[in-house]
Amino acid sequence: MRKPIYLTAGALSLVLGFAGIFLPLLPTTPFVLLAAFCFARGNPAWEARLLADPRFGPSIRAWRERGAIPAQGKRLAVLMMLVSALGGWFLLPPGWHMVPAGFCAVVGAWVLTRPSA
CATH class of the missing domain: 1.20.5 (Single alpha-helices involved in coiled-coils or other helix-helix interfaces)
Incomplete structure (x- = not known):
């Protein structure tokens, strides 16, 4: 029951993060971090794709491991x-x-x- 909710929340967060690339007042990183959190619970394969992405993966790993922000x-x-x-x-x-x-x-x-x- 919770997996579809996490999957939907992750997809919505990822869309907002993508929009943040083009809209200056909409942040990208917090939405991508939230998407990774949701995908870890809703679809681990999508989480793995985010972690493997050269743009987002390092930021997600740095946040998870050390609470670090570029x-x-x-x-x-x-x-x-x-x-x-x-x-x-x-x-x-x-x-x-x-x-x-x-x-x-x-x-x-x-x-x-x-x-x-």
């Missing part, structure tokens, strides 16, 4: 969060502009404390 991924993630926080700062009413800024500050700090792959 340095370039860290820089891009923090930059995109900064852009999002600045957009919220100028577009949201006073008081509300602190919500995305605070969220991005917490998540950005967490990303920067992860080991580099």
Whole structure:
């Protein structure tokens, strides 16, 4: 019963990760990591294909083994969060502009404390 759910969630995550390659504000790596997690439980053959992929495999293995994020991924993630926080700062009413800024500050700090792959 759970395998179809994991398979569907993995496929959806992979589609979103693929879209993130072309859409600048949509992250790729978190969706690919989620797809690998779901495929490990829903379809191990698809997980193996992701692990064998030269673009995604090293990032997935680094995350699983050490909780590491590639340095370039860290820089891009923090930059995109900064852009999002600045957009919220100028577009949201006073008081509300602190919500995305605070969220991005917490998540950005967490990303920067992860080991580099």
